[in-house]
Amino acid sequence: MDFNLSEEEKLLKDNIHEFLQKKLRPIMRTIDQEERIPREFVREAGKMGIWGTVFSKDVGGLQLPMTSAVLIAEELGWADFSLATGVMYVLEEGWGYVLDRLGSSELRQEVLPKVVEGEYFLGVASTEPTGGSDVASIRTQAIKKDGNYVIRGQKIYISGALEAKEWGGGHLVLAKTNPQEKHKGISIIYVPTTDERVKVTKINNMGRMGISTAIVNYEDVSVPQKNLVGEENKGFYHAMEGFNHARVLVAGICLGAAKAILDQGIEYIKNREAFGQKLKDFQAIAFEAAELYTRLEMARLLTYKAAWALDKGVKDAHVIVAMAKLTAPQVALDIAKSVMMWMGGYGYSKDALIEAGFRGIVSYLVGAEGAMNIMKLIISRGILA
Ligand SMILES: Cc1cc2nc3c(=O)[nH]c(=O)nc-3n(C[C@H](O)[C@H](O)[C@H](O)COP(=O)(O)OP(=O)(O)OC[C@H]3O[C@@H](n4cnc5c(N)ncnc54)[C@H](O)[C@@H]3O)c2cc1C
Incomplete structure (x- = not known):
C-alpha cells in the first residue's frame, strides 16, 4: 500500500494548480456574478488538456486514469469553489468517457476532439x-x-x-x-x-x-x-457507467471546494481575535477545525479509492463510488457552514465568497448526479446482498 502520489501525478497536480491559480481563481467571482464561464478560459483549459483527461489519444485526450482525473477535479473545485467550472469537468469527463468508450468511431471523431479543445459542451x-x-x-x-x-x-x-x-x-x-x-x-x-x-x-x-x-x-x-x-436497449447499464465516473469526480470537486474554504477559515481563525485571544486558541473552534480536517482527509481517501476501483475494474466499484458521492458533498457542506460561523458577519457577506461555495455544494446533496438517498440505496444493496 502506498499513499504517496507518483512523480507524474505530482507534476500533473502542480501544473494544473499553477494554471488554475493564475487563470481561474481570479475570475471565480465574475463567473458566479455574470453566470458564465468565459470562453477564453474554456479554450485555454482545453490547451492544458483539462477537458479530455481520460479520453483516448486518437480523439486528442491524455488517456489518463480516473485517479488522475480526480486530482484535476480537486484543483478545479479549489480554484472555482462556486463549482461551476468543476461541474463542467464532471460532465465532460464522466459522460465523455462513455462516448469515448462506446460511441461509433464517426461520432467520437465528430464530437470528442471539439470537447477536448473546449469548443463543444x-x-x-x-x-x-x-x-x-x-x-x-x-x-x-x-x-x-x-x-x-x-x-x-x-x-x-x-x-x-x-x-x-x-x-x-x-x-x-x-x-x-x-x-x-x-x-x-x-x-x-x-x-x-x-x-x-x-x-x-x-x-x-x-x-x-x-x-x-x-x-x-x-x-x-x-x-x-x-x-x-x-x-x-442497453442504455441503462451504459448510463450507470457514466454516473459512476461522474460521481467520483463530483466527490473530487467537492473536496477541492472544501479545501479552499477550510484553508480560508484556518487563516481567519489564526488572525481574528475575540476576548483578547486568537479564535484558534478557543478549544471549541480548534477542535472543530481538527474534526473537519479529519473528515476531509477521510473523504479524500474514500474518493481516491473509488477512482482506483473504477480504474482497476473492481467488482463493487459502484458501491465505493456511491460512498464517496455520499460523503464528500456532505463534508464540504459542513465545512462551508462551520467556516461561515467562524467568520461571523463577514462569513455571511458575499465578499467572503463562502456563500458561493455553499450554494454550489448543495446541488450535489439535492440530487445532481444522483440524490443522497439513491447513494444509500446503492450502498445498502451492495452490502446487504
Ligand atoms: C443543479 C442540478 C443539475 C442537474 N443536472 C442534471 C443533468 O445535467 N442531467 C440530468 O439528467 N439531470 C440533472 N439533474 C437532475 C438530478 O439528476 C435529479 O435532480 C436527481 O436525479 C433527483 O431527481 P428528482 O429531482 O426528480 O427527484 P426525485 O427522484 O423525485 O426524488 C425526490 C426525493 O426523493 C428521494 N427518493 C427518490 N427515490 C427514493 C428511494 N427509492 N428511496 C428513498 N428516497 C428516495 C430522493 O433522494 C429525493 O430526496 C440536475 C439536478 C440539479 C439540482
Whole structure:
C-alpha cells in the first residue's frame, strides 16, 4: 500500500494548480456574478488538456486514469469553489468517457476532439419532470424512422444546455427505444443541442451560476443511427457507467471546494481575535477545525479509492463510488457552514465568497448526479446482498 502520489501525478497536480491559480481563481467571482464561464478560459483549459483527461489519444485526450482525473477535479473545485467550472469537468469527463468508450468511431471523431479543445459542451439528459431517481421510468422516446432515430420528450434540470446551444455540442439523451420495457428498453443517443428542434428554457438556480441548467424539449429531433452510443436497449447499464465516473469526480470537486474554504477559515481563525485571544486558541473552534480536517482527509481517501476501483475494474466499484458521492458533498457542506460561523458577519457577506461555495455544494446533496438517498440505496444493496 502506498499513499504517496507518483512523480507524474505530482507534476500533473502542480501544473494544473499553477494554471488554475493564475487563470481561474481570479475570475471565480465574475463567473458566479455574470453566470458564465468565459470562453477564453474554456479554450485555454482545453490547451492544458483539462477537458479530455481520460479520453483516448486518437480523439486528442491524455488517456489518463480516473485517479488522475480526480486530482484535476480537486484543483478545479479549489480554484472555482462556486463549482461551476468543476461541474463542467464532471460532465465532460464522466459522460465523455462513455462516448469515448462506446460511441461509433464517426461520432467520437465528430464530437470528442471539439470537447477536448473546449469548443463543444457535452452533457447528459436523463432526468424528466416525472422524476430523476427512477431512471427506468423515463418517457422520452427514440423512434426508428428511415434509418434515423426521432427523439421526442422533455428533460429537466439539464446542465450545460444553454452552453451546448450557444457554443456547440450536445447531450447524451436517455430515451426509450422499447417503451414496453423499463430499464431494458433504454438507449443512449447523442443529440446535438444546436438542432433547431431542441428547445431550451433556462431554470433559475441558487448556485453554481456559471453553468446553466434548463428544461430541454426534444420536438421530433431526427439524428442518424451512428449517434447511438453503445448497444440499443442497453442504455441503462451504459448510463450507470457514466454516473459512476461522474460521481467520483463530483466527490473530487467537492473536496477541492472544501479545501479552499477550510484553508480560508484556518487563516481567519489564526488572525481574528475575540476576548483578547486568537479564535484558534478557543478549544471549541480548534477542535472543530481538527474534526473537519479529519473528515476531509477521510473523504479524500474514500474518493481516491473509488477512482482506483473504477480504474482497476473492481467488482463493487459502484458501491465505493456511491460512498464517496455520499460523503464528500456532505463534508464540504459542513465545512462551508462551520467556516461561515467562524467568520461571523463577514462569513455571511458575499465578499467572503463562502456563500458561493455553499450554494454550489448543495446541488450535489439535492440530487445532481444522483440524490443522497439513491447513494444509500446503492450502498445498502451492495452490502446487504
Ligand atoms: C443543479 C442540478 C443539475 C442537474 N443536472 C442534471 C443533468 O445535467 N442531467 C440530468 O439528467 N439531470 C440533472 N439533474 C437532475 C438530478 O439528476 C435529479 O435532480 C436527481 O436525479 C433527483 O431527481 P428528482 O429531482 O426528480 O427527484 P426525485 O427522484 O423525485 O426524488 C425526490 C426525493 O426523493 C428521494 N427518493 C427518490 N427515490 C427514493 C428511494 N427509492 N428511496 C428513498 N428516497 C428516495 C430522493 O433522494 C429525493 O430526496 C440536475 C439536478 C440539479 C439540482
